[in-house]
Amino acid sequence: MITEIRWHGRGGQGTVTAAKVFADACLSSGRHVQAFPEYGPERSGAPLRAYNRIADRELRMHCPVTKPDIVVIADPTLIDAVNVTDGSKPDTIFLVNTNLSPEELRKKIGVAPSQKVFSINATKIALETIGRPLPNAALVGALARISKLVDLNTVLEDVRKSFGKKFSQKIIDGNLEATRRGYEEVMEG
Numbered sequence: 001m002i003t004e005i006r007w008h009g010r011g012g013q014g015t016v017t018a019a020k021v022f023a024d025a026c027l028s029s030g031r032h033v034q035a036f037p038e039y040g041p042e043r044s045g046a047p048l049r050a051y052n053r054i055a056d057r058e059l060r061m062h063c064p065v066t067k068p069d070i071v072v073i074a075d076p077t078l079i080d081a082v083n084v085t086d087g088s089k090p091d092t093i094f095l096v097n098t099n100l101s102p103e104e105l106r107k108k109i110g111v112a113p114s115q116k117v118f119s120i121n122a123t124k125i126a127l128e129t130i131g132r133p134l135p136n137a138a139l140v141g142a143l144a145r146i147s148k149l150v151d152l153n154t155v156l157e158d159v160r161k162s163f164g165k166k167f168s169q170k171i172i173d174g175n176l177e178a179t180r181r182g183y184e185e186v187m188e189g
Contacts, residue, residue, distance in 0.1 A: 003149060004065040005052040008084055009074035012044040014136030017162075018074070019050035022140050025150045025158040026054045034059055047082055054149050068092055070147060074122070074135050076100070079109055090114045095142055095186070097122040097135045102189020118146050120186045122178075129181065130174035137175040141182025152183050 005022075009015025016037040023035035034053040039046075051065040066087045073084055076098040084094070093116045096105050102117040111117060120142040122135030130137070137159060144155045159179050163172045 002053055002055040002059070002061075003069050003147065004067065005054070005070045005072060005143070005147075006065045006068040006087075007050040007052075007072045007074065008078045008082060009048055009050070010044075010078070011039075011046045011048055013074050014134045015048060015074045016050045018072075018136035018140050019052050021136070021158055021162050022143055022150075022155075023052050023054070024162060025140075025144070025155040026052075028158055029150045029154050031055060031149070032057060032059050034062075038064055047078055070095065070143070072139055072143060073097060074139060085109060085111065088112075088115065091116075093146060094118065095120070095139065095146060097139060099124065102187055106189055116146075117189045118142065118186050119189070120182055122182060125178050125181045125185065129178040130171065137178035138182030138185075141179035141184075142186035143182075145183045145186055146188075152180070155179060155183075 007015050007019050019035045023033040027033045032055045036051055038049040053059050070093045073096040095118045098119050099121045102119045105119055106117045122138035123133045125138040126134045144150050156176055159175055163175050
């Protein structure tokens with residue numbers, strides 16, 4: 001079975017990094033993975049997409065995700081700017097960084113009754129743990145929980161490895177806490 005994930009974010013939010021960290025965690029748990037971005041104009045704040053494929057067997061497909069099993073929306077303003085439901089299936093799961101409840105999101109996005117909607121205030125978590133509005137770590141934690149593709153400890157270890165090469169211990173600890181809180185605080189509607 002292949003799980004396909006499409007991420008919607010804006011340049012500078014860490015969306016591409018989140019897709020890579022999530023893929024690395026799934027790889028560490030013995031799965032085959034892909035993580036790659038799709039950019040429009042490469043500038044801070046510009047809408048972008050990133051993709052993951054996770055499977056128990058070798059992946060031979062190399063194209064954008066057109067029929068996502070999970071859609072992760074890092075910036076809720078994109079709901080009004082791009083078609084986040086494009087290609088969604090009757091059982092597609094939506095995970096949105098927002099302060100809205102899953103019920104409010106369901107109406108705003110216009111999803112089918114059979115589709116699940118989860119919300120997490122990842123920006124608030126990031127501000128409280130990292131001190132900057134970078135929702136990626138909290139979204140990775142929330143995605144681990146709702147997808148059931150990888151356990152929290154594996155994700156935390158990969159966040160530690162990924163961020164450990166580039167950042168101070170304070171930043172690493174903040175990202176670990178954001179990931180943990182994302183896992184614990186995600187809400188289903």
